[in-house]
Amino acid sequence: MPTLTYRDALNQALREEMERDPSVFLMGEEVGVYQGAYKVSRGLLEAFGPLRVVDTPIAELGFAGVGVGAAMVGLRPVIEFMTWNFALLAIDQLVNSAAKMLYMSGGQIPIPVVFRGPGGAALQLAAQHSQAFESWYAHIPGLKVVAPATPHDAKGLLKTAIRDDNPVVFLEGEMLYNAKGDVPDEEYTIPLGAADVKREGGDVTIICHSKTVAVALKAATRLAEELGVSAEVVDLRTIRPLDTAAIASSVRKTNRCVVVEEGWPFCGVGAQVVDEVQREAFDDLDAPVIRVTGADVPMPYNKQLERAAKPDPDKVIAAVKRVTYLD
Amino acid sequence: MPTLTYRDALNQALREEMERDPSVFLMGEEVGVYQGAYKVSRGLLEAFGPLRVVDTPIAELGFAGVGVGAAMVGLRPVIEFMTWNFALLAIDQLVNSAAKMLYMSGGQIPIPVVFRGPGGAALQLAAQHSQAFESWYAHIPGLKVVAPATPHDAKGLLKTAIRDDNPVVFLEGEMLYNAKGDVPDEEYTIPLGAADVKREGGDVTIICHSKTVAVALKAATRLAEELGVSAEVVDLRTIRPLDTAAIASSVRKTNRCVVVEEGWPFCGVGAQVVDEVQREAFDDLDAPVIRVTGADVPMPYNKQLERAAKPDPDKVIAAVKRVTYLD
Amino acid sequence: MAQPAFVSQLDPDRAEFYRHLLRQMLLVRRFEERAGEAYAQGRIGGFCHLYIGQEAVAVGALTALRKDDYVFASYREHAHAIVQGTSVSTVMAELFGRAGGCSGGKGGSMHLFDVGHNFLGGHGIVGSHLPLAAGAGFAIKYRDTDQVVICFFGEAAVNIGAFHETLNMAALWGLPVVFLCENNRYGMGTALERAAAVYDVYRRACSYDMAEETVDGMDVLAVHEATTRAVERARVERLPTLIEARTYRYMGHSMADPIHGHYRTKEELEEQKQKDPILDLQVRMAEGNLLDDGALRVMKQAVEEEIDAAMAFAEQSPEPAPEALFTDVYRE
Amino acid sequence: MAQPAFVSQLDPDRAEFYRHLLRQMLLVRRFEERAGEAYAQGRIGGFCHLYIGQEAVAVGALTALRKDDYVFASYREHAHAIVQGTSVSTVMAELFGRAGGCSGGKGGSMHLFDVGHNFLGGHGIVGSHLPLAAGAGFAIKYRDTDQVVICFFGEAAVNIGAFHETLNMAALWGLPVVFLCENNRYGMGTALERAAAVYDVYRRACSYDMAEETVDGMDVLAVHEATTRAVERARVERLPTLIEARTYRYMGHSMADPIHGHYRTKEELEEQKQKDPILDLQVRMAEGNLLDDGALRVMKQAVEEEIDAAMAFAEQSPEPAPEALFTDVYRE
Numbered sequence A, B: 001m002p003t004l005t006y007r008d009a010l011n012q013a014l015r016e017e018m019e020r021d022p023s024v025f026l027m028g029e030e031v032g033v034y035q036g037a038y039k040v041s042r043g044l045l046e047a048f049g050p051l052r053v054v055d056t057p058i059a060e061l062g063f064a065g066v067g068v069g070a071a072m073v074g075l076r077p078v079i080e081f082m083t084w085n086f087a088l089l090a091i092d093q094l095v096n097s098a099a100k101m102l103y104m105s106g107g108q109i110p111i112p113v114v115f116r117g118p119g120g121a122a123l124q125l126a127a128q129h130s131q132a133f134e135s136w137y138a139h140i141p142g143l144k145v146v147a148p149a150t151p152h153d154a155k156g157l158l159k160t161a162i163r164d165d166n167p168v169v170f171l172e173g174e175m176l177y178n179a180k181g182d183v184p185d186e187e188y189t190i191p192l193g194a195a196d197v198k199r200e201g202g203d204v205t206i207i208c209h210s211k212t213v214a215v216a217l218k219a220a221t222r223l224a225e226e227l228g229v230s231a232e233v234v235d236l237r238t239i240r241p242l243d244t245a246a247i248a249s250s251v252r253k254t255n256r257c258v259v260v261e262e263g264w265p266f267c268g269v270g271a272q273v274v275d276e277v278q279r280e281a282f283d284d285l286d287a288p289v290i291r292v293t294g295a296d297v298p299m300p301y302n303k304q305l306e307r308a309a310k311p312d313p314d315k316v317i318a319a320v321k322r323v324t325y326l327d
Numbered sequence C, D: 001m002a003q004p005a006f007v008s009q010l011d012p013d014r015a016e017f018y019r020h021l022l023r024q025m026l027l028v029r030r031f032e033e034r035a036g037e038a039y040a041q042g043r044i045g046g047f048c049h050l051y052i053g054q055e056a057v058a059v060g061a062l063t064a065l066r067k068d069d070y071v072f073a074s075y076r077e078h079a080h081a082i083v084q085g086t087s088v089s090t091v092m093a094e095l096f097g098r099a100g101g102c103s104g105g106k107g108g109s110m111h112l113f114d115v116g117h118n119f120l121g122g123h124g125i126v127g128s129h130l131p132l133a134a135g136a137g138f139a140i141k142y143r144d145t146d147q148v149v150i151c152f153f154g155e156a157a158v159n160i161g162a163f164h165e166t167l168n169m170a171a172l173w174g175l176p177v178v179f180l181c182e183n184n185r186y187g188m189g190t191a192l193e194r195a196a197a198v199y200d201v202y203r204r205a206c207s208y209d210m211a212e213e214t215v216d217g218m219d220v221l222a223v224h225e226a227t228t229r230a231v232e233r234a235r236v237e238r239l240p241t242l243i244e245a246r247t248y249r250y251m252g253h254s255m256a257d258p259i260h261g262h263y264r265t266k267e268e269l270e271e272q273k274q275k276d277p278i279l280d281l282q283v284r285m286a287e288g289n290l291l292d293d294g295a296l297r298v299m300k301q302a303v304e305e306e307i308d309a310a311m312a313f314a315e316q317s318p319e320p321a322p323e324a325l326f327t328d329v330y331r332e
């Protein structure tokens, strides 16, 4: 099975879906001539031409709305945000137009659009360029939210997202674009709403998604080696719809749970996971669920402060020790 | 003690703070000549003139940014959003400018601004005009979030918010503006971050804020009368900072907890409260915490569907029955 | 460039068409008046923005379109849906929040939708539907058809970012969209002069090298002609146009707002009503011997019956089933 | 109106001033070159947007201000901070992320702040600082002082909503703000012509009846004169101005981006470098016998020493304390 980068896996997914369905097009800043700010769209302009790979002015609200409007009349736009930080300017179109159109129209107008781009922190990009908004979008009925951790998942989930008849918020990671992984040659898709157990274990469940999956796996390896603790790593993959069944069944098995996410703690994805876990597995829990999140501060520029602000294996291991009463 | 409406209590707070401090001004759509879309600013233009009560074009992003910029150089703006639904267009200025300026500048530039207006649903205003965004703003470090339930709290908290040196998101309620309550004549303020026990009880804790406080109190009355269940009603008043101590001490006493909010369930305020409760009072909980929220759908226009979408005493009572195993 | 408000003499051969315009304006006027009554009686809820006084704009403009063109409007859109072909019955039923409404009772007054007639809303966030209209225009270019999009919005919407971003992209990409600004002078209680640095809305096209035109929005024929020119430009040259139609709203901003008060005088209102768009066409048709009192009476009678039927339909239409609360959130 | 790029003969009496301009441009140029090297060596992280080629704009414009005026800039703002008076040492230390940086190491290259010099950032979201600048302008009007605000932004920012909303309010309310657009032709890899329906940025002022001017951004004196006119208009008449300075960026969009490639040719770049703003002033001063080689050498030497000192300061400045992660989130 060939290994690909996360970036190229996304590129393949876009290419394949654009070949498969002429109503799919890509629009955003620098997606064409510049080959994509992060090169996810490399070669697509040459392959599909300027009508299907559209460079836009810097006007997030406007071109996000253009995507929703095109979807209203049957096209299947993929709108790229150079990063999700800039999508704050477009959020009215995601929340008030895309997420509500089907409902407000009494079921007449589906919005098959995908909004995608890198979310979360990269390296030293500071406060305005280092934000993870999963929990915000997942809060909104009418939106689906996907955040793949591996090249394999990125390709399979993006293809499904493009074929989905609902607006999908697709969160990638600048730090993930160069990550390598096996990606099958043959065509495949991955259903939205299905978590994936990235590592089996019996002593504790570690819930994670996107970049924190690698963090959790590193922690799990060390937990096994250093403490003989067997951790099960559950990658949510899709935040909304959330695979509550998969979460609950793992916790019922391990009786302990740690939730890891890159974003801020208050009303983060982990808070919702905790809510589900304590409701679905109250009697199975031998300890409170502990969360590992990004520090509750705007992201600092300084390298050491930034590192201290991010989730890492040490923090996950510390949390696991607490829920397993090993300290 | 005179009784005032929530509307007039806010009007008094604005008037008193503008009289007290010449650097305080009010800006927003229809706040002046029109006397406020919901008449909260009635009479202020006449009292303070057009430089301190400023009507704006429909340009939420722009005038929110004007408020932040004015705060950067030392004024204390109160920016009114006609409703918080429209603030989605301005959210970049709240999240990327207001919330981060002090941090990005290494502590040089505080942003003493208040963003206020009605949030949540009124009556049959449908999907785009019936949204409660507490959990979104509370997710953001650098912002404070306040959502008063009574005229007394509204006045005392708005005065404190205006004097606070940080950006404060102040959520009012269109359905609350006509609510009456006692408001002392003498000047007073209420600290941010302090919850208030609106009714004492020993069998179950009901956490709520804003409009749902009235819902919880109605439910508590009926619980006492119909089921002999004594419910303690804790009004958060401030969502961020959250009064975790008050929540935990009540739950440690009652061993049971229900969280009520108007907004959507996924990553809502209640999810964070559940997270805090199960961590702070794990061994004291005799049942999982149950949440009562707005339905997980865009708000429908139809009156009966809308009613069914909102939290009400029946739903709270049903939740209390579950956590007290009365059904 | 600004067009003279002057309008060609009525052409006897087009009498049929004039009668159609008149009937449509009467239908809209009476629909709104009856909706206003129903609102006052509490049978319609929420925000209800009436169109009375502005009839010539929707009627003049939409009669310049082809069936397969797309229409986008704001929350003040009862007229646009009706003139576009949505039955008054399903529009009234929507205001009543009934299952038979054009949005199944879920959208209400501000969110009318009717894909069958390419009526694409009914949008409540000021300015938010301009990019949507550009998106439909982009789809037309993408599919290389000769359809056209028309987008109606108020003059207060020209100060918001979405207007600027959208017009720039529409001009830059050559999208077949007619941006029709209904300048009724006020955004709620704010006169245009208190919100915009430039009082002539059409001049805003200068920032995009976009074709523009201003027209007397109380003259249904002038609006029709101006829109016809813009639609042609969009259909043939695939270029956008900004039209400013100068009109006036007789009622308050919404049924919940005062008709006059702090922001405009009763006198101004009464003076404006002298230029009523419906009376204007009636008079001109009468002068041209294209309409006698009898015919007018018959027309009004027919309109009244149509609205009576709509009222009856709306009242008899059932409430949505309770399960409807949870449907249409996602398309399976 | 468009001003002739023509600039008055150098005036011998102003030799001191010319030397100041030259020195400031050299300081900025060398600061950026040294920062580029440090970035290449991994001693500076994140995004780092260099100003090389555009020096005449910041230097010409900021020398037209008074100490108590306010300055707002984008993420390409090292020069603006330095020319405004922030020490090169604290700016370099900020790029190094050190405690001695002008933002305490928390802001970095894109978020320089120095309230002591009324330098108010350093903003990373395109267009987001325009409303902030208008807010400072509003405060000036509110306090009725005769201060002025200048706001620098790139030409790609004129297509975003914040530009439109801000210029409308600034013109409507009469705010003393100079909006200075640094048109370096590209927004990352997008040429202005591929993003804007109107290629002359200054013409966008037409939508707001705002005074405008376009100026050769490679001519520091022309920029200084144009800005002086605009500052006067703001200070005396309390009116805003939109200035378009035509300039060019020699480096890639940021240190992480290619200098040329898909979006512009090496030839175009080399051709542009012939009109170098620093060389231009040097030559004109030499021609006017206002600068001899010796003096120039001394000046360059002094500049180099200033930067060496800044480098040393930055390297010796300590990392922020670990607790700094949690301070400055809220002001107690």
Ligand SMILES: Cc1ncc(C[n+]2csc(CCOP(=O)(O)OP(=O)(O)O)c2C)c(N)n1
Pocket (backbone or CB within 6 Å): B029, B058, B060, B082, B086, B089, C076, C124, C125, C126, C127, C153, C154, C155, C156, C157, C184, C186, C187, C188, C253
């Ligand atoms: C972004 C936004 N801000 C504020 C509002 C509240 N609001 C609804 S209509 C309106 C006035 C709009 O006036 P105009 O655009 O002239 O249209 P008209 O009502 O006159 O038809 C306002 C301020 C809104 N719906 N959306």
Ligand SMILES: Cc1ncc(C[n+]2csc(CCOP(=O)(O)OP(=O)(O)O)c2C)c(N)n1
Pocket (backbone or CB within 6 Å): A029, A058, A060, A082, A086, A089, D076, D124, D125, D126, D127, D153, D154, D155, D156, D157, D184, D186, D187, D188, D253
């Ligand atoms: C709202 C927003 N969208 C996108 C970006 C990413 N971005 C950073 S700079 C830039 C180009 C800006 O070009 P211009 O305004 O001409 O300024 P220049 O870089 O040329 O100085 C883009 C697209 C951003 N920072 N903010």
Ligand SMILES: [Mg+2]
Pocket (backbone or CB within 6 Å): C154, C155, C156, C182, C183, C184, C185, C186, C187, C188
């Ligand atoms: Mg209007």
Ligand SMILES: [Mg+2]
Pocket (backbone or CB within 6 Å): D154, D155, D156, D182, D183, D184, D185, D186, D187, D188
């Ligand atoms: Mg540029």
